[in-house]
């Protein structure tokens with residue numbers, strides 16, 4: 001049984017994330033299309049713009065931070 | 078000549094009743110140790126008026142042991158199950174003794190299920206009489222005339238259907254509350270060896286689910302951007318806001334292009350539409366309407382409004398507040414009430430104006446209550462100055478009552494089409510033509526209206542600014558005490574008497590935080606565990622069905638025994654199911670609790686050492702709390718930050734924009750504010766500190782006059 005790296009809840013089958021953070025990731029991906037249409041931005045810019053909004057939900061915010069730190073780490077290695 | 082024992086619900090009510098019933102208005106107050114009763118004389122009868130203190134009897138399990146399931150109960154004196162209820166011992170002894178000296182018994186407790194049950198239990202267990210012979214006084218206010226009338230036309234029997242329904246409600250709530258709480262608590266003890274009481278109840282489960290679902294939506298929310306074109310113009314010195322007919326624009330480039338297109342144009346009025354709207358007077362308050370308005374106007378929690386209203390009722394100033402009714406009976410003497418209110422100086426002119434009106438018929442709402450009318454003033458004037466909170470609620474009830482007697486208001490709604498090149502915009506305005514009832518609701522009227530200048534087709538508007546506003550969609554809003562109360566009412570969960578208390582318990586048990594009901598990590602732990610292993614506990618359906626069955630009993634239709642045995646059978650299945658998964662449930666709860674404690678204490682990484690974590694620390698010596706580094710214990714780091722000593726401190730998952738340290742929320746009473754743990758040094762917080770210091774010195778100068786809670 002593995003734990004979600006963000007909140008230590010139990011991970012969902014077939015993913016490292018828990019139910020909430022998995023759902024947060026899904027919603028984050030789903031909203032990208034609208035941001036793309038609205039601003040013509042790419043994925044990386046989208047992440048940093050959406051992170052700056054006050055309205056962003058806590059779990060999605062955590063997912064964005066997690067994705068950003070992981071991609072930063074993978075760039076270092 | 079007979080001797081009568083009258084049993085009221087509270088000491089204040091006993092005094093009022095005794096004063097009203099005594100021929101001379103001067104009953105003898107007789108003290109027996111720490112308790113008292115009143116003796117009065119009326120038509121050659123001697124009437125002894127005594128009181129309960131809420132319930133004098135409580136349920137106790139017949140089989141011992143702090144375990145579950147426990148399904149069988151008996152009624153015992155309250156002091157036997159609650160240490161705090163020691164005062165009920167001399168009171169029960171007194172009532173027992175008085176009961177032997179009288180030949181007639183009259184119950185005069187509040188006329189509702191709880192009040193009826195209180196009176197019945199006293200007669201049955203303290204007086205030990207045949208309850209079929211007791212009489213019932215029914216009244217909706219504690220004025221002299223209502224009390225005398227209720228006494229002289231006392232009902233020959235107790236309201237047994239109400240008593241049955243109250244009894245079932247008590248038992249069912251006891252069964253669910255006690256057994257579920259024990260199941261949860263014992264699973265934790267079994268799994269981790271700790272004894273941490275985790276409580277839930279029959280109505281609390283469903284509320285927890287409503288709050289959790291909302292909280293999840295907010296936590297999962299991803300906003301999307303949109304743009305509004307904010308166009309301002311001037312017509313004959315009136316500023317106008319033009320609203321784009323297509324609403325939101327969901328692309329940045331399009332928004333700016335549109336703004337450029339509009340800038341050079343002169344907008345003109347293309348059409349004007351007007352319509353008159355008649356707005357009839359609002360009905361008088363029922364409890365939840367009063368609670369909603371008091372929250373909107375004064376920020377009072379529903380439980381506070383209820384307790385203030387209860388106090389005004391005991392002072393005979395307003396009618397019984399625990400009512401669902403929005404209606405006033407034709408028998409109510411409206412003129413007499415208005416004549417009474419007229420004597421209150423600040424209300425006099427307004428009341429006299431209403432008295433000049435040709436007709437005084439109240440607007441009747443749709444909701445009814447068989448037991449009590451809508452909340453209304455009695456016409457009695459306060460004998461002493463009301464405390465600020467009491468005055469607010471009293472004035473609100475009075476103004477609403479006056480407004481309900483007022484005539485309809487008439488408003489004119491105007492909508493004009495404005496063309497700006499090819500683009501269509503609107504301006505809207507509302508003008509009150511006849512104020513009607515609004516005059517009487519006075520300071521409490523919700524006024525959003527803004528009148529428009531007279532516009533006609535072809536009028537040109539001078540543009541003053543065209544701006545593009547970037548905005549984001551917002552998550553659903555959190556519940557507040559008032560919207561949560563409304564939700565429970567809509568879902569038919571709990572009763573008007575219990576709802577506000579259940580709502581408060583979410584916070585006091587730590588499941589939610591603040592006035593906006595954010596679910597805490599503890600709340601999530603309980604919710605997730607129940608959802609996964611015993612979802613029925615969270616189900617509104619089960620609770621609602623029980624609620625309906627209890628209402629049926631009250632109407633005389635259902636059988637108490639069958640409802641109770643069905644509730645027991647359901648509970649037993651549920652508990653069996655729980656027991657078989659006790660280990661897993663216990664482990665899940667323990668994990669959740671650990672996460673809760675960690676989140677409550679974790680204040681982020683230490684700025685002065687490599688691997689330390691800042692946490693909340695209580696000094697065993699001074700009892701004071703502060704933020705300290707986890708490496709303090711091994712002596713390698715002594716970083717600390719001071720904390721406010723009052724209120725609850727919650728770490729937030731965000732950093733101070735000025736200094737980068739972790740933000741915290743401080744909750745003290747009804748106030749909540751956010752600051753950073755570095756507040757004493759942080760450059761961004763110095764203004765806050767100054768303001769706080771100023772407030773402190775003014776507070777010292779003007780001694781507090783108002784006690785927030787009565």
Ligand SMILES: [Zn+2]
Nearest residue numbers: 004007018021
């Ligand atoms: Zn997670």
Ligand SMILES: [Zn+2]
Nearest residue numbers: 683689706714
């Ligand atoms: Zn440190």
Ligand SMILES: [Zn+2]
Nearest residue numbers: 733736753759
């Ligand atoms: Zn700071």
